[in-house]
Amino acid sequence: AQSVTQLDSHVSVSEGTPVLLRCNYSSSYSPSLFWYVQHPNKGLQLLLKYTSAATLVKGINGFEAEFKKSETSFHLTKPSAHMSDAAEYFCVVSERTGRRALTFGSGTRLQVQP
Amino acid sequence: EAGVAQSPRYKIIEKRQSVAFWCNPISGHATLYWYQQILGQGPKLLIQFQNNGVVDDSQLPKDRFSAERLKGVDSTLKIQPAKLEDSAVYLCASSPVTVQGHGYTFGSGTRLTVV
Numbered sequence: 001a002q003s004v005t006q007l008d009s010h011v012s013v014s015e016g017t018p019v020l021l022r023c024n025y026s027s028s029y030s031p032s033l034f035w036y037v038q039h040p041n042k043g044l045q046l047l048l049k050y051t052s053a054a055t056l057v058k059g060i061n062g063f064e065a066e067f068k069k070s071e072t073s074f075h076l077t078k079p080s081a082h083m084s085d086a087a088e089y090f091c092v093v094s095e096r097t098g099r100r101a102l103t104f105g106s107g108t109r110l111q112v113q114p
Numbered sequence: 115e116a117g118v119a120q121s122p123r124y125k126i127i128e129k130r131q132s133v134a135f136w137c138n139p140i141s142g143h144a145t146l147y148w149y150q151q152i153l154g155q156g157p158k159l160l161i162q163f164q165n166n167g168v169v170d171d172s173q174l175p176k177d178r179f180s181a182e183r184l185k186g187v188d189s190t191l192k193i194q195p196a197k198l199e200d201s202a203v204y205l206c207a208s209s210p211v212t213v214q215g216h217g218y219t220f221g222s223g224t225r226l227t228v229v
Binding site: 107 | 147149157158162169170205221223
C-alpha cells in the first residue's frame with residue numbers, strides 16, 4: 001500500500017521569498033515520487049519526478065525536491081516565489097514497475113502575496 | 115504528438131440521470147486510467163486498464179459506475195444513476211506499459227455538475 005501526506009493545506013509567501021511545500025510518503029516498496037501543479041481551471045502539469053537516480057531532483061520553473069528515504073520525505077522548494085507560482089500543488093507516489101497507478105496527496109494551495 | 119483527448123469538457127445533469135464520458139489516449143499507450151477529482155481534493159484512481167483488460171477497479175463504485183475499453187484504445191466511463199456527490203472533474207490519463215517511473219499524460223478532464 002502507498003500513501004502521501006501533504007503537511008500543509010495552505011501556504012502563503014511573499015513574492016521573492018523562498019517556497020517550501022512539505023510531503024511525506026508511505027510505501028512498501030521503492031517508490032517513484034512526483035510533484036504536479038494545477039492552476040485554476042487548468043490541467044495537471046508535471047513539475048518534477050524522482051525515479052531512483054539522483055536524490056535532488058530539478059524541475060521546471062526553478063522548482064526542486066529532495067528525496068530523503070530516512071525521513072520518507074519529498075519536500076518541494078523554490079528559492080524565490082513568483083506571482084505565477086500561485087496554484088495547487090500535489091505530491092504523488094507510485095510503484096516504479098507493475099501497476100504504476102498514481103496516489104495523490106490532498107494538495108497544498110500556494111498563495112503568493114505581492 | 116497529440117495529447118489525451120476527453121469529451122465533453124463540461125456536463126450538467128440532474129441527479130438520477132445517466133452520463134457518459136469519453137477518452138482517447140495517446141496512440142500506442144497500452145495503459146489507461148480514469149481518475150475522479152472532487153473539488154478541493156487530489157485525484158483518486160477509479161479504474162486502470164491495460165489494453166482492454168481491467169487491472170484495478172477496486173475504488174470504482176460498481177453499483178453506479180461502469181467503464182469499458184473496447185479494442186484497447188478508446189474508453190468510456192458511465193455513471194447511472196448520478197448522485198450529487200458525483201460532482202467532480204473526471205480525468206483520463208494514459209501511459210506506455212514499459213516505461214518506468216513516468217510516462218503519464220493527463221487529459222484536460224470533464225467537469226461534471228450534478229444538480
